[in-house]
Amino acid sequence: MDGFRWVSLIFFTLCMLVPTSSWSNSFLTKEKLTEIPVKFLDLAKETELLNWMVGIRRAIHENPELGFEEFETSKLIRTELDKLGIAYKYPIATTGIVGFIGTGKPPFVAIRADMDALAMKEAVEWEHKSKIPGKMHACGHDAHVAMLLGAAKMLQEHRNDLQGTIVLVFQPAEEGGGGAKKMLDAGILENVDAIFGLHVSSSYPIGVVAARSGPILAGSGFFEAVISGKGGHAAIPQHTIDPILAASNVIVSLQHLVSRETDPLDSQVVTIAKFQGGGAFNVIPDTVTIGGTFRAFSKENFMQLKQRIKEVITGQAAVQRCNATVNFHEDDMPFYPVTVNNKILHEHFKSIAGEMLGTKNIKEMKPLMGTEDFSFFAEVVPGYFYHVGMQDEAQGPFPSVHSHHFKVNEDVLPYGAALHASLATRYLLEHQPEYSSPKGSSHDEL
Numbered sequence: 414m415d416g417f418r419w420v421s422l423i424f425f426t427l428c429m430l431v432p433t434s435s436w437s438n439s440f441l442t443k444e445k446l447t448e449i450p451v452k453f454l455d456l457a458k459e460t461e462l463l464n465w466m467v468g469i470r471r472a473i474h475e476n477p478e479l480g481f482e483e484f485e486t487s488k489l490i491r492t493e494l495d496k497l498g499i500a501y502k503y504p505i506a507t508t509g510i511v512g513f514i515g516t517g518k519p520p521f522v523a524i525r526a527d528m529d530a531l532a533m534k535e536a537v538e539w540e541h542k543s544k545i546p547g548k549m550h551a552c553g554h555d556a557h558v559a560m561l562l563g564a565a566k567m568l569q570e571h572r573n574d575l576q577g578t579i580v581l582v583f584q585p586a587e588e589g590g591g592g593a594k595k596m597l598d599a600g601i602l603e604n605v606d607a608i609f610g611l612h613v614s615s616s617y618p619i620g621v622v623a624a625r626s627g628p629i630l631a632g633s634g635f636f637e638a639v640i641s642g643k644g645g646h647a648a649i650p651q652h653t654i655d656p657i658l659a660a661s662n663v664i665v666s667l668q669h670l671v672s673r674e675t676d677p678l679d680s681q682v683v684t685i686a687k688f689q690g691g692g693a694f695n696v697i698p699d700t701v702t703i704g705g706t707f708r709a710f711s712k713e714n715f716m717q718l719k720q721r722i723k724e725v726i727t728g729q730a731a732v733q734r735c736n737a738t739v740n741f742h743e744d745d746m747p748f749y750p751v752t753v754n755n756k757i758l759h760e761h762f763k764s765i766a767g768e769m770l771g772t773k774n775i776k777e778m779k780p781l782m783g784t785e786d787f788s789f790f791a792e793v794v795p796g797y798f799y800h801v802g803m804q805d806e807a808q809g810p811f812p813s814v815h816s817h818h819f820k821v822n823e824d825v826l827p828y829g830a831a832l833h834a835s836l837a838t839r840y841l842l843e844h845q846p847e848y849s850s851p852k853g854s855s856h857d858e859l
């Protein structure tokens with residue numbers, strides 16, 4: 414709490430300095446609940462705001478930064494927040510930012526964007542192609558930042574009509590680094606009642622959103638094993654202990670964990686994605702390194718897989734007279750929990766997205782084996798994560814995330830901005846405290 418006091422001071426000072434909204438006929442009222450989503454979408458589609466979001470997205474796209482290195486991205490966001498007169502706290506988890514719009518009092522609702530890019534080369538030839546070799550925004554996090562800023566701009570224009578406080582979360586390192594966990598450990602969700610996050614998706618058409626109640630994305634972890642034998646001449650195998658053969662048997666045995674040890678109706682994955690060993694045609698190497706990922710939809714299954722992966726690697730390596738060490742790299746790549754959507758927020762989402770886009774455009778999605786560190790937030794407060802479609806055949810195919818050919822359909826930006834703004838403002842309006850304590854309490858402050 415204390416850490417937020419200075420933010421509180423700046424926040425209220427700014428509220429006094431920035432001119433108040435000229436919007437006299439507010440649509441952000443309990444009487445006009447159903448109008449809110451459509452109004453926000455109309456506002457977000459206005460040329461000026463759309464172009465502003467497109468400009469931000471392209472600027473970030475040209476300068477992709479990896480997890481915990483999003484210094485320029487973070488600076489760009491802070492510059493825009495400064496121009497908008499939105500108070501924020503920085504740095505959190507190295508590059509993260511938390512902004513505040515509204516009364517500074519409960520309820521508090523958070524909306525979140527991730528900022529990091531991927532270590533891969535962009536294969537799309539266009540004017541705003543990545544200028545950084547080997548780095549690319551191939552997961553749409555550039556668009557997520559632009560959408561959250563778009564929402565922030567609209568919300569700030571209507572800040573005097575907000576019935577509570579909207580917390581803007583710009584987090585680093587979603588792609589494996591667990592930036593959300595570090596933000597959480599810094600206390601950013603203290604006092605926050607609910608959090609919403611989104612992801613652009615090429616699996617659904619533009620104007621369509623998809624989500625589900627309950628588990629939506631898997632829990633995931635990574636592992637790496639070094640299998641050590643004794644190298645030597647490839648033609649004299651009897652004088653060696655061959656780690657290539659041992660690693661091959663390890664991999665085959667690992668594939669039995671899902672096919673033989675788990676319930677076929679309960680989705681789990683074990684994938685070996687890395688196999689490194691040897692460098693010559695006629696030399697058996699001393700060691701082989703293998704690595705991969707494992708996924709499950711419950712904590713119990715996840716921990717069981719983790720234990721069995723270690724047992725199978727060490728046990729099977731021993732059968733071939735090798736030693737093995739297994740490292741789950743939890744410090745750099747923390748296990749991501751299962752992303753679980755809150756049941757009540759699912760109803761909230763369906764109602765608001767339905768009013769904005771029509772109920773036929775709200776799709777119930779199947780859980781995916783993909784993963785999201787939004788799950789750390791949703792473990793602590795009620796959370797909701799949804800997909801925003803951007804496929805448009807008229808504009809050609811939009812390949813899926815993590816492809817070198819990944820593209821964002823920029824027409825999706827107003828949808829994300831409007832959904833963020835609508836979900837948050839409606840949450841505040843629908844979760845007003847039943848009475849205010851005459852004395853107040855420190856819990857009611859930022």
Ligand SMILES: [Zn+2]
Pocket residue numbers: 551552588814815
């Ligand atoms: Zn990604």
Ligand SMILES: [Zn+2]
Pocket residue numbers: 552553554587612
């Ligand atoms: Zn992503």
